[in-house]
Amino acid sequence: MNLHWKDLETDGGQWFGLALQCRMDDGRHRKPPLHLESGDNGRIRLVQECAGSDESVVRFWATLLSDYEGVYWLRGADEAPAPVPASTLDSAIVERHAALPQAQRLPGWSRVFAQALAEGPASFLYPGLWVLMAMRPKPGTWTFETEPLRRAQASWWLEDARDALREDPLFFIDWWHGRYPLLNLRAPAAVDDGRLKWWRKKAREEALPPVLLWYLSCLNGYVIVDGHLRLQAALLEDRPPSFLVAYSAYEQAVRPDPAAQRAILDSYERHARELALRLPQRRPIGTDSINATLIAAFDDRPLLLPRSYGWATRRPEAQWLDEVRARLAAIGRSEAMDEFAAR
Known part of the structure; x- marks a missing residue:
């Protein structure tokens, strides 16, 4: 994939993130290895195709309530490669970025992640305009917020990061009373996991790379696509991390009066x-x-607004229901099937 980026700054001159223009090498518009699938009757899957194989793994199933008050969400299997290969975050790269002045770290990491997504075997980038924006913790809290890119735009925020790493694969996204949820695609690791211990050390040294999120407008929430262990390490050490949030964007024209x-x-x-x-x-x-x-x-610069795309599938709804039924049975939660089936 060809990738062209440019830095975005707020009206106050603070670095906001990167604007990414993504194009396939051959000019075609193919779906990426990690992609949303939209099926009959509002049934959604996040599917990850395995490199060098015809097999795929479902990372989550989701279905909207018929009254649009929320979404039932079910996490799939953990065994899938991350969109950002582990080699991207080896100790030399981590140490090099930790040595940068604080204001340069997120801009530097944004380029690392953008390049890794463009080249990685499990990327979710598809052709078009993307934004990779910085979300920083508010001092002394576990609340996270971006700076508004334009005075005409609101900031993005995240309030429930402490609750993101859920053991339970089943979750209800409440659109009526809830906030933007943070959803994990992997269960928490054991506290004696060697990689987790290393990230805890980096958290104490304030050298932790940001956690990569993908904003999905169909869920009105964020999915952790890389950095489950880093977030767990930050939680265990009570050191709020920074986030980089990727979203597929479209430009909305602004017409001043x-x-x-x-x-x-x-x-x-x-x-x-x-x-x-x-x-x-x-x-x-x-x-x-x-x-x-x-x-x-x-100011007549266009607004960069989020819009997530999915690939339509001809798979029958019954197959989606069978997959959800089997997953719920495997985790001992078959009683939740009626909630997923109702639409």
Whole structure:
């Protein structure tokens, strides 16, 4: 896959993330190894194709409630390669990035992850525009937030990272009362796992690479695609990590209101005239305030909004139901089948 990136900065000049333009080497639009599948009657699967084989692994099943108040979600098997190969995060690369100034670490890691996804055998990138954005912890908390990329856009946030690594593969995403959930594709590792111990050491040294998330608009939530062990290490050491959130984006045109623009300019011109006349009720307006107002009124850069794509399948709904039934039976949760079947 050909990948072209450019840095994105907020209006305040802070690094926000990367904009990625992805194209297949042959110009075709093939589905990636890790992809969403959309079936009959609102049935969804996340499927991972195995390199060099015709076999595939289901990473999760999901189905929307008929009243659109939420999603029933069921995690699949853990045994699947990560989208980011382990060699991408060897000790030399981790140490090299840990030596960077704090402000340069996430920009550096974003390039590492982008390149790994472009070349990896289990990537979820498909042709088009993607954004890989930084989500940092708020000081002293386990709440995470991005800076708004544009003044016209809200920030992204995450509040339930402490609860993300669930043993239970079954989860209900409550769209009515819930927040953006963080969903794990792997169960937590044993606390004596050697790799986990190493990541705990990196967490204590404040050298932990970010955890990679994929925002899926069909779930209105985030999926951990790389970094389950890193997040577990951060939780055990009580050291909030940073996240890099990937989402498939589309550009929505912004059309400023000419009448509002004219009114703002007229207001500033009138204010300047009154200042020149030394009217007592007039005080100078700060430059930052003027700039913020003018940018908000005249900024016509397109918004980068999320939109996840899936591949339609002709597989019958009965096959999806059989797979869910078998998975629930395997984990001893057959009583939940009625909730998945109801639609």
